[in-house]
Amino acid sequence: MFYRQSGIHHTRYAATRKLWPLAADRRLLGGLLALALLAPLLLPELYLNSYLAPWLIWTAAALSLTLLMGIAGQLHFGFAAVMAIGAYTSIHLARAGVPFELALVGAGLAAALIGCVFGAAALRVKGLYLVMATLAMQYLVSWVIINVPAISGGAQATLATPEVRLLFIPLDGDTALYYTALGWTLSCTLLLLNIKRSSVGRALVAVRDKDFAAAVIGVDPLRYKLLAFFTSSFLGGVSGAILAFCYYQAVTPEQFGFNVSIQLVAMVLVGGLGSVIGAYLGAGFILLLPIVLTNLLAWVAGLELFPVSFNLIAHIPLMVYGALIIAVILFEPLGLAKIYDNIRKYFLVWPFRHAQR
């Protein structure tokens, strides 16, 4: 219906690889982009900086992780530690007077280098063993941050982010922070889309699917696994820094604990492994759903139809959230991205039923 493909004739190879060949998709994206750009005018401050901005930043983090887990097929259960390295590096660099742009690059590089050290384990082990190796990274990094006062600022300390300027614009006020987050997330999105349609993305998928067959066409599996760890950790580190500066505006080690790593894995899995739109949907789902549920319960409690204890209000979102993860993985292993794709395919051939790619 909306997505009719007739009338699209490719005459050049470049055109067949366009990101959004369908006009309907381009219109939808243009509309969403306009909304995202106008959001500071349209939305109250509360929604802007406590819903939209964190959603965008966590999307960037989920995109970084989906590059590693979905496209390159290497499991990582310590990604919060990667973000922590980025966050702490950027804060220390910014406090030392390094320009924010360079502090972000430094955050990415530090996270990428340390991530690669642990990623080197991935060159030897697969599957569950890799999960163990990355879990070890989570705990080691957390331990080091907490126990080295030079990094954490002392036991139980919170480091506030200093005043910084990005491209000569001071990063203060919700609008500037929001646009920074938006800019980073859009950059990550374009990067991932382009990786997926170029030779480097194909090589990563080849190593994920069949590493021996990849080797036989000249792809060095070790090199590409390490490249995936490096790139993903770099993006994760910068996302951690953006999270610290644009959302928390202060860092403590607890913000990057093991539960956050699991949350990130859940975002990637629920959203759909390796899918860009899945990262948006997954991050939104994992972040916003508990908030929506809590508000809903508070409203039900406000009706005073039956007694609702505070304990119940605290725990029901967690239970629903767990049940929904199980449901998504049971009924749609490719996640929310696949559900979106199914809906799109339905309209693609409506009023008929059989989709041809």
Place this chain on the structure above:
Amino acid sequence: MTTTRQDHDPDEVILECAAVSRWFGGLQALKGIDLHIHRGEIFGLVGPNGSGKTTLVNAITGFYPPQQGEIRYRGERISGLKPHRIARKGVARTFQNVALFRGLSVLDNILLGRHLFMRPSILGAAFYWWWAEREEVAHRGRVEEVIDLLQLESVRDEPVDVIPLGMQKRVELARALCAEPGFLVLDEPMAGMNQEEKEYMVRFILDARDAMGTTMLLIEHHMDVVTAICNRAVVLNNGEKIAEGPTREAINDPTVVAAYIGRVKDAA
């Protein structure tokens, strides 16, 4: 058909195995195999199940490096190199059980065959419009030539795991050919095919050899195919070379017949 055709060059050895031996624990899978494969020929490698054909191929392509002996490609030692280094030298192969990348489309699978000639990088992808796109388009052109040669146009955009097995084998051949290999190993390209698909495959193999001048090593159990297209053949049994020569002579050798169906005196 082509057994009489002498279009290969016996003076130029492309691949040479010298006394190649390989053990798996106490089992000696290859016992001092010597081979010379000439430029432009289709060389048959036959033998009963478990005779060491795939082990020899795995030794050549670097998955199970030989513990003794040496393998040379165009006079250069390749035994001991990692598989992707050997691929870079110009040796390609297909697998007995189709080894395609299931998460990708047919086109992307074949494009991966061009990996050796591309310079994949994250930065190149980041600046796709100014950097990677030109390369993608140039290699897409070469890939389309191979798609044309192997008649894969109709399935180009399909996910690779939904097309029939015969097509999948053809996609794997296309991926290998895209690497423009000097030496191509085909490990049972016709396993599980019906007569029609087999004949198609035979034609594609001959077309590819004629169009691209690729030297090939063919492992195959269908003797009609082997006699039809292989210039010469080697027969293995229990890791030993039991016959070698022009295809028809090699597989009619009494020791070969005995290895396949037993000796007359053993018959009940």
